[in-house]
Amino acid sequence: MTGLCRGFTLSAMRARPAQIVAFGGGGFSTEWGNTLLDDHVLALTGVDHPRVCFLPTASGDADHYVVRFYRAFAAGRCEPSHISLFRRETGVGDPRAHLLEQDLVYVGGGSLVSLLGTWRAHGIDEALREAWQAGVVLCGGSAGSLCWFTHAISAFHEGPPRRLDGLGFLPWSNAVHYEEEAGRRGAFEQAIADGMLPGFGAGDGTALHFVGSELLEVVSSRPNARAHFVCSEDHGGAVERELPVRYLGSPATAVHAGEAIAA
Amino acid sequence: VTPEEGRGASDDPRRILAMGGGGFTMDERTPALDRFVLELTGKPVPKVCFLPTASGDPREQVTRFYERFGDWPCEPSILSLFHLGRDRIDPVEHLLAQEAIYVGGGSMRNMLAIWREHAIDDAMREAWSRGVVIAGLSAGAMCWFDGGISMSGGAPEAVRGLGLLEGSLTVHLDSEPERLHVYCAALLGGELPPGYGADDGAALLFAGSELSECVASRPGARVLRIEPDGAGGVVESELPVRLLPEADAAGGAAELSSSLDVSELRGLRMGRHRWD
Numbered sequence: 001m002t003g004l005c006r007g008f009t010l011s012a013m014r015a016r017p018a019q020i021v022a023f024g025g026g027g028f029s030t031e032w033g034n035t036l037l038d039d040h041v042l043a044l045t046g047v048d049h050p051r052v053c054f055l056p057t058a059s060g061d062a063d064h065y066v067v068r069f070y071r072a073f074a075a076g077r078c079e080p081s082h083i084s085l086f087r088r089e090t091g092v093g094d095p096r097a098h099l100l101e102q103d104l105v106y107v108g109g110g111s112l113v114s115l116l117g118t119w120r121a122h123g124i125d126e127a128l129r130e131a132w133q134a135g136v137v138l139c140g141g142s143a144g145s146l147c148w149f150t151h152a153i154s155a156f157h158e159g160p161p162r163r164l165d166g167l168g169f170l171p172w173s174n175a176v177h178y179e180e181e182a183g184r185r186g187a188f189e190q191a192i193a194d195g196m197l198p199g200f201g202a203g204d205g206t207a208l209h210f211v212g213s214e215l216l217e218v219v220s221s222r223p224n225a226r227a228h229f230v231c232s233e234d235h236g237g238a239v240e241r242e243l244p245v246r247y248l249g250s251p252a253t254a255v256h257a258g259e260a261i262a263a
Numbered sequence: 264v265t266p267e268e269g270r271g272a273s274d275d276p277r278r279i280l281a282m283g284g285g286g287f288t289m290d291e292r293t294p295a296l297d298r299f300v301l302e303l304t305g306k307p308v309p310k311v312c313f314l315p316t317a318s319g320d321p322r323e324q325v326t327r328f329y330e331r332f333g334d335w336p337c338e339p340s341i342l343s344l345f346h347l348g349r350d351r352i353d354p355v356e357h358l359l360a361q362e363a364i365y366v367g368g369g370s371m372r373n374m375l376a377i378w379r380e381h382a383i384d385d386a387m388r389e390a391w392s393r394g395v396v397i398a399g400l401s402a403g404a405m406c407w408f409d410g411g412i413s414m415s416g417g418a419p420e421a422v423r424g425l426g427l428l429e430g431s432l433t434v435h436l437d438s439e440p441e442r443l444h445v446y447c448a449a450l451l452g453g454e455l456p457p458g459y460g461a462d463d464g465a466a467l468l469f470a471g472s473e474l475s476e477c478v479a480s481r482p483g484a485r486v487l488r489i490e491p492d493g494a495g496g497v498v499e500s501e502l503p504v505r506l507l508p509e510a511d512a513a514g515g516a517a518e519l520s521s522s523l524d525v526s527e528l529r530g531l532r533m534g535r536h537r538w539d
Contacts, residue, residue: 058345059319059345060319060320060345061319062321062322063321085370085373086317086318086319086369086373088370088415088417089414089417093417110345111344111345111347111348113344113377113380114345114377114380114381116380117373117377117379117380117381118376118377120376121373121376121415122372122373122416155348156347156348157347159353
């Protein structure tokens with residue numbers, strides 16, 4: 001009987017698809033009070049009381065950000081934890097083992113360059129690839145979105161937006177805050193016209209849901225949020241195609257959600 | 264090397280002040296070491312930039328930096344590699360424009376990995392060779408050597424540095440004695456070349472690649488030369504230390520602050536914390 005149960009659990013675990021949900025901006029980091037995106041990623045785990053680990057690396061493990069995570073992911077509905085790579089002497093002993101035990105890994109925003117350097121110094125990049133392939137849902141916004149792609153356009157530094165290499169789990173390119181940041185759209189299209197991989201420009205409030213390396217759908221926490229697919233054209237230049245977006249709230253709550261963002 | 268011999272090498276513009284601990288980030292009462300960093304520039308109003316990379320650029324260290332340096336004759340600034348998007352500073356250009364660079368403590372492994380991504384390691388080497396005074400404590404002191412002992416991975420371990428200075432360094436001899444044991448094992452195992460150990464409040468000043476003198480912000484703060492004795496052990500010899508003006512006469516050890524933030528986080532990890 002025990003053997004049977006174990007066999008069932010193993011096959012159920014193997015059946016978990018590799019999923020990444022990349023926010024163009026939103027979730028508890030920037031949409032306090034609007035829980036639609038965060039609720040959605042929790043539901044994607046398919047678990048009642050999912051284990052959720054927050055990686056605030058891109059912010060330098062900012063205390064206030066960690067505190068906000070624990071407020072948003074209260075122990076009532078999930079099992080929250082975080083890994084601080086700046087205070088290893090007091091935190092989770094074995095980050096790789098901890099990440100593999102999760103149902104959801106949530107990556108915070110900040111500096112993509114600093115994030116990737118720090119992860120590589122601790123082998124977190126490889127641990128996340130293992131976790132992803134084992135069916136742990138990976139998600140995040142801003143730097144926590146860009147990091148999963150092969151190429152990214154980031155402006156989180158001095159000077160104009162520039163092309164950076166991410167972890168390459170998703171063989172596409174990505175830009176975030178696509179509708180909101182001046183110049184982001186133009187920089188993304190230009191980079192793709194110049195040979196960057198085709199990819200996704202996601203506006204605030206949208207989330208790109210990938211199963212394996214393919215886009216399953218775009219969901220949103222705001223009724224009018226938009227996302228685009230951009231690829232190069234044979235005769236030069238880039239072409240942009242708007243993607244269908246599924247709003248996660250009911251039409252009746254749309255106004256309310258908007259107010260929450262404004263507040 | 265005696266202080267007298269060391270001063271002979273002063274036509275070399277390169278200066279590194281490696282502190283075993285102390286200074287404003289550790290809430291040391293006396294400003295002696297911090298003031299010494301400015302003095303080393305020889306400028307009446309030096310530009311001094313603080314890099315809190317190894318701690319993830321926490322606000323608290325930034326505040327403390329301005330609290331200490333804000334009233335002194337200097338031009339203080341911060342380089343936060345986590346907030347370049349907000350500050351819009353070209354990090355390399357900014358560093359090369361300084362007269363002193365002060366590097367905070369924390370995770371040496373993270374700091375060096377982040378510096379590499381932003382090409383700060385090369386900028387530091389360039390700034391040093393141009394005569395910008397380089398100062399730092401803990402991770403910000405060990406990083407200039409071939410290696411040191413860091414808690415970056417949780418337990419103390421040997422971590423490779425930038426290699427501007429030959430040899431190795433271990434810090435917080437007095438406040439974190441567990442590092443010394445690992446350091447000696449690393450010397451004997453050949454993981455680290457021979458080097459130095461420093462207490463909180465003690466610092467080694469290098470002129471060029473030579474140790475020029477050791478200074479301290481309180482009586483009793485030690486600097487040790489530590490090397491294998493050739494018979495399977497290590498030999499520690501205490502180096503002469505000059506007490507700085509403004510040193511803490513009471514001789515109190517540097518006090519580590521245990522901030523509310525840290526205790527809150529520890530509470531969180533233990534699952535004890537309530538938010539409402």
